[in-house]
Amino acid sequence: MCIQHCSTFIGVSLYPLCAISIxxxxxxxxxxxxxxxxxNPAFKMTPEVLYLGGMLGSGVMVLIPAIxxxxxxxxxKCSNRCGMFLSIIFAALGVCGALYGLVVSALGLANGxxxxxxxxxxRVAWTIPFKLPLEFLNIDRSYLFNRSAWDxxxxxxxxxxxxxxxxSTILASSCIxxxxxxxxxxxxxxxCIFGTCSRK
Numbered sequence: 001m002c003i004q005h006c007s008t009f010i011g012v013s014l015y016p017l018c019a020i021s022i023x024x025x026x027x028x029x030x031x032x033x034x035x036x037x038x039x040n041p042a043f044k045m046t047p048e049v050l051y052l053g054g055m056l057g058s059g060v061m062v063l064i065p066a067i068x069x070x071x072x073x074x075x076x077k078c079s080n081r082c083g084m085f086l087s088i089i090f091a092a093l094g095v096c097g098a099l100y101g102l103v104v105s106a107l108g109l110a111n112g113x114x115x116x117x118x119x120x121x122x123r124v125a126w127t128i129p130f131k132l133p134l135e136f137l138n139i140d141r142s143y144l145f146n147r148s149a150w151d152x153x154x155x156x157x158x159x160x161x162x163x164x165x166x167x168s169t170i171l172a173s174s175c176i177x178x179x180x181x182x183x184x185x186x187x188x189x190x191x192c193i194f195g196t197c198s199r200k
Contacts, residue, residue: 003191004073007087010184011070014094017173017180018063021101024166024173025054031113031163032156044126046114046163053104054170061097062177065090069184084191091188094181102174108167112143113160115153124154 028049031037037045068090072083112130119125129152130143143149143160150160 003084003187003194004075006073006187007069007184007191008073010180010187011066011068011073013180014062014066014069014177017177018059018066021054021058021062021170021173021177022060024169025049025052025059028054028163028166031115031159033158033162034156036156044114046108046128048104048108048111048167051104051107053101053108054166054173056100057097057104058101058170058174058177059097061100062094062181065094065097065181065184081192084188087191088185088188091181091184095178095185098174098177098181101170102178105167105170105174108163109144109171110142113153113163115159116155118152118154129153130160 028046029037031046031049065087069087072087111128114126114128116124117127117129130149144164153160156162
């Protein structure tokens, strides 16, 4: 595949992934499809939502490189060795953004949501009930594989499923972005060394 065509393909492929990440991060501000988190200051928001991994990381920090990479795929002033060198820098920014989105969403999945939790003793309190100490973190004890515990999050209703779906989507999107931006770094390097394949 031609270096410029590869850049166009990568740039266009990154657009929907950025949009998905931004939309998922915005929706996470409304846990369980409730607007209470925005309207009520006493409502406790899941910390990883406020880190904006999907909005800033996998969203804006990848969208900027996507626009540039898409532009160098078209014949014009940017489609030369200098443009390809700059695409490496932009793609590296995209890698950093995708990594940030990946780490934040992985933490969001590992720790679980903040919710009003019904303890076995009958006490109800706002907490992050599924967060495990790092030294004890293992798959066997993860809440992700213990769906019976999800119903103990009484408010907001369905918040566990909500967080799992949207953080998983951001995680998957970030992984694909990471691969595409890494490929563009190699593509840009080849473009610097061998030049572009603009049709004369």
